[in-house]
Amino acid sequence: AEAYPKVTRKTDFKVIDSTDLNYFHSILSNDEILEAQSSEELASFNQDWMKKYRGQSHLVLLPNSTEKVSKIMKYCNDNKLAVVPQGGNTDLVGASVPVFDEIVLSLRNMNKVRSFDPVSGTFKCDAGVVMRDAHQFLHDHDHIFPLDLPSRNNCHVGGVVSTNAGGLNLLRYGSLHGNVLGLEVVLPNGEIISSINALRKDNTGYDLKQLFIGAEGTIGVITGVSILAAAKPKAFNAIFCGIENFDIVQDLFVKAKSELSEILSAFEFMDRGSVEMTIDYLKDMTFPLQNHHNFYVLIETSGSNKKHDDEKLNAFLSSALESKLFSEGVIAKDHADYERLWTWRKSVPPACNINGGYKYDMSLQLKDLYSVCEAVTKRLDEAGLIGDAPKPIVKSVGYGHVGDGNIHLNIAVRVFTKEIEGLLEPFVYEYIASKKGSISAEHGVGFHKKGHLHYSRSDIEIRFMKDVKKHYDPNGILNPYKYI
Ligand code: MLT
Ligand code: ZN
Structure with a gap:
């Protein structure tokens, strides 16, 4: 991994000393503190997922309650100690790892489901719940978490909200800006701002929680999330097909929207190179198609009636083959087959x-x-x-x-x-x-796209973002050196 280019440690941040450690020990138990002589020993917290960045933190705090997060933040703010919040550390832009000696504030020990209301579908949990576990919990209650990602076994619900990740089913369930009903957030000064009990509709002035969705932990630490879970579809199916050019991928998308309409839940594409890498990576799995193509598309349907959905999908498949939209396509025979088709898509990033x-x-x-x-x-x-x-x-x-x-x-x-x-x-x-x-x-933007916001945002937008950062975090202690 590369060292961070073009940044120097801010001298107004305090270097952790024994007084600070004593304080943290006074509010946390031994399993909520990881100290090390070298940052190497804490490599999994210092190193990012893409193996591009590596911080030098010697201290990881893993509090198990919002109150403790609040005490930590107040202390760090009073003493100008820099902090980087961290979830599952699957972030892809260098947002969740330290740059220098920032304290890593891991949400890993805040991992409880708080409540679930099967009537409204409102699911509340701690920020550190692993997405896979949120999926499992909701599955057992005939619902689904409205977002899925290839990194579901590692990423945290709070981290995903902080990143405003979109995932594989945004097409069907919409973005977190719509699905998140409320948040509990610890501000840099230790204050707790909570809308976790918000209802589906709430038009009482500015919707402050939106600022924390996608802020990448730069203005507050998300500790709790309330999110709208969808009813679990009773039937899933998928087709995987090979397509010769990207214009046809678009034609097929238009056709899928119109003919599969309400049961269409994902439309993903991969190019030839990404599938070649995945074939090498999944050595022992048989590729579902006979031939190689320039593009591959995975279309997922989910609905309430297996017979009805399969009929629709089969009709779609034959008519797409007939009109030569794709040269080759397969439909999943059963649930295991459906999972296998998804494996070809979900394995592209690790491959x-x-x-x-x-x-x-x-x-x-x-x-x-x-x-x-x-x-x-x-x-x-x-x-x-x-x-x-x-x-x-x-x-x-x-x-x-x-x-x-x-x-x-x-x-x-x-x-x-x-x-x-x-x-x-x-x-x-x-x-x-x-x-x-x-x-x-x-x-997100993280460290990777630091200094590049202007390619997508206007000067006035960037000025407002900086105002927001200064307002919430006047000492700049939270996730410093990143995009803002
Ligand atoms: C994906 O779509 O697979 C995710 O955004 C993760 C990634 O691209 O690495
Ligand atoms: Zn993606």
């Missing part, structure tokens, strides 16, 4: 991240969505950087959420080099700005 890599997460109009991947891949290829070892890049690939106009461009590397970086940036951002897209669709 591209074996030695680490560069990742860009962008929104564009659908007609332009894949063009950014073509432009970048061409540029890296012309520089002779992609291919077998010793070339530094294994592959440059694109995949993502067609329904959300969101592409993930992944450059899987053997080593990180300055030459690759120089070719990627600012090229990628300038390209996105030229097409009026967004440089972050769902992964």
Whole structure:
């Protein structure tokens, strides 16, 4: 992993001393504090998921209650100790790891479901509940968590809300800005601001909770989440198909919306390179199609009547084959088969991240969505950087959420080099700005896109963001050195 470029430690932040440690020991039990002589010993808290960044923190606090988070924040604010909040640390933009010696505030021990109301579907939990566990709990209560992600076994509910992640079913259930009903947040000065008991509708003035959704822990620490769970669909199905070009991917999307309508719940695409990497990664699994194609699409349906849904999907499949929208397609035979088809999509990110890599997460109009991947891949290829070892890049690939106009461009590397970086940036951002897209669709800004907000936000928007940061965190102790 690279050291952080272009930043120096702020001298007005205090260096932790024995008085501070004594204080933390006075409010926390031994299993809520991890201290180390070297940051190496705390590598899993210091190192990011993409293996790009590595902080040097020697102290991790893992409080098990909101009151303790509040005491920690008040103390840190009074003493100018910098803090980085951390959930499952699956963040993809260097937002959840320290840069220097910031205290890591892990929400891992706040892992209880608080309540569930099966009539309204309101689910309340601590921020540190692992998404997989939220899914399991709701599944057992005939509901589903309205968001799913490839990192579901590690990511936390609070972290996902802090990131405003979109996931695989946004097309059906909408974004967290709509699904989150209320939040409990500890502010940098230790005050607790809570809308966790909010109802479905609440129009009493500014909707403050929205600011914390996607703020990446820069203005408060989310400790509790109230979210609207959907009723569990009784029937799921999926098709996986091979398509020759991205124009046809769009035609198929239009057809799916119109013919599958209310049962359509995901429309994901992968390019040839991302599937090739996944075939290598899933060595022991048989690929569902006979031939190779330039694009692959996974379409999911979920509804309340298996017979009705399967009939619809089968009719869709035959008519798409007939009108030559795709050359080859398979429908899941049973639930295990459905899970297997999803494995081909959910395994793309880990397949591209074996030695680490560069990742860009962008929104564009659908007609332009894949063009950014073509432009970048061409540029890296012309520089002779992609291919077998010793070339530094294994592959440059694109995949993502067609329904959300969101592409993930992944450059899987053997080593990180300055030459690759120089070719990627600012090229990628300038390209996105030229097409009026967004440089972050769902992964956030973090450290990676620090200084780049202007490619997607106006000066006045950035000024307002800075005002918000100053208002909530006047000492700047919360998740410092990141995008704001
Ligand atoms: C995905 O869509 O797979 C997620 O955003 C994660 C990723 O791209 O790494
Ligand atoms: Zn995604």
